[in-house]
Amino acid sequence: MIHNKSRTYAELMDQRDSLNGYRNLFNYPKNNTGDPLIYFCGNSLGLQPKAAFSQIKKEFSVWSNKGVLGQDSRWIPYHERMTKTSAKLVGAKETEVVVMNALTVNIHLLLISFYQPSKKRHKVIMEKDAFPSDQYAIKSQVELHGYDPKNSIIEISPRDKEKIIREKDIISSIIENRDELALIYIGGVNYYTGQVFNMEKISKVAKENNITIGFNLAHAAGNIPLSLHDWEVDFSSWCTYKYLCGGPGSPAGTFIHENHHDWKGPRLTGWWGHNKKSRFEMPSSFDPIPTSEAWQISNAPIMGMAPLIVAMDMFDKVGMDNIREKSIQLTSYLQYLIECFLPSVKIITPDSRGCQLSIIVPNGRKIFNFLNQNDVVCDWRNPDVIRVAPHPLFNTYVEVYEFIQIMKKAIEQET
Numbered sequence: 001m002i003h004n005k006s007r008t009y010a011e012l013m014d015q016r017d018s019l020n021g022y023r024n025l026f027n028y029p030k031n032n033t034g035d036p037l038i039y040f041c042g043n044s045l046g047l048q049p050k051a052a053f054s055q056i057k058k059e060f061s062v063w064s065n066k067g068v069l070g071q072d073s074r075w076i077p078y079h080e081r082m083t084k085t086s087a088k089l090v091g092a093k094e095t096e097v098v099v100m101n102a103l104t105v106n107i108h109l110l111l112i113s114f115y116q117p118s119k120k121r122h123k124v125i126m127e128k129d130a131f132p133s134d135q136y137a138i139k140s141q142v143e144l145h146g147y148d149p150k151n152s153i154i155e156i157s158p159r160d161k162e163k164i165i166r167e168k169d170i171i172s173s174i175i176e177n178r179d180e181l182a183l184i185y186i187g188g189v190n191y192y193t194g195q196v197f198n199m200e201k202i203s204k205v206a207k208e209n210n211i212t213i214g215f216n217l218a219h220a221a222g223n224i225p226l227s228l229h230d231w232e233v234d235f236s237s238w239c240t241y242k243y244l245c246g247g248p249g250s251p252a253g254t255f256i257h258e259n260h261h262d263w264k265g266p267r268l269t270g271w272w273g274h275n276k277k278s279r280f281e282m283p284s285s286f287d288p289i290p291t292s293e294a295w296q297i298s299n300a301p302i303m304g305m306a307p308l309i310v311a312m313d314m315f316d317k318v319g320m321d322n323i324r325e326k327s328i329q330l331t332s333y334l335q336y337l338i339e340c341f342l343p344s345v346k347i348i349t350p351d352s353r354g355c356q357l358s359i360i361v362p363n364g365r366k367i368f369n370f371l372n373q374n375d376v377v378c379d380w381r382n383p384d385v386i387r388v389a390p391h392p393l394f395n396t397y398v399e400v401y402e403f404i405q406i407m408k409k410a411i412e413q414e415t
């Protein structure tokens, strides 16, 4: 991709950007003088769609005017409003997805079903330094089954002096350990480095070796295109408050491949997973919905879902192909300017990536503080990384240009 160093180029790119209008559909945090901050933190919490508030107000008004009478036609099937959009987002059939709970809660619910260790096959492959919640979840599940995490968890690390896990190391570890593996569980996009793993290939090798495969897609959903059904992924979950802009703590998406819908194995159950026709007859025996919805336990958190419905509709309207196309351009522009203007900055994110670049710079913590004090929102992850993620729906090329100028000032001041 060929870019240019001038500000005029950034302005021109914004004028030509077919997604430019979407910026106006979001609210921006502002500085003391009322100017919008440069918000490159959509990988942590996406910005608020302006229409989110009116959607919540609508539900409040139904609650206020109808009480429980709002439930029948409106709230009982509320989560179904996101089925079609979620399926398109992750490349699934509509029966394979459901929005429910929070991410780590879903991971546990899925592991209860899909991690079934035996004496011979009890091991789990995961990436080293996965997001802490994933480490805790896997460790606690291993312990729940009476195994020792030290013997049962295989962590794949980057090689010595490297930051990125090599795909071939994941594959060779799967092959090497295939007779003892009960599960492969990996983040589709690593939260720290921004590395996108080759999910298609990993899933293929998992299937060839009859090993269950699950992905945490927290940093992938809404960031990169996915084909979970075709890749034959067994299960997955993703939060919706990052790239998808559903609001703090918005309910998570979940995928269970249709191969498992006639499930006879273990599952934690609740009334919301029961056959919709007889649910309110209050039967004492569980008759599962024959789709991923059978894994639901409780009725949907309507107020938490309301903003997400608005955000998902917006994503659906734009389409992942358009989002990805701009994301590739915008992040490659960021990389280009870093390489032109900031020689002391090291990008650790590989080319296989989404929006995010993870960068390391001398005096990183001080540089990060300078950015914060100068109207840039990005984040710091110990020990030494600044994560910068321009979001294709609400960030501009001029913001990337401005960010580089502020970063340049920060580096000059701190060295």
Ligand SMILES: Cc1ncc(COP(=O)(O)O)c(C=O)c1O
Residues within 6 Å of the ligand: 102, 103, 104, 105, 131, 133, 134, 187, 191, 216, 218, 219, 239
């Ligand atoms: C990769 C990953 N896993 C798990 C979580 C935890 O999510 P939650 O608190 O919604 O369960 C996050 C949150 O940022 C994450 O990035």
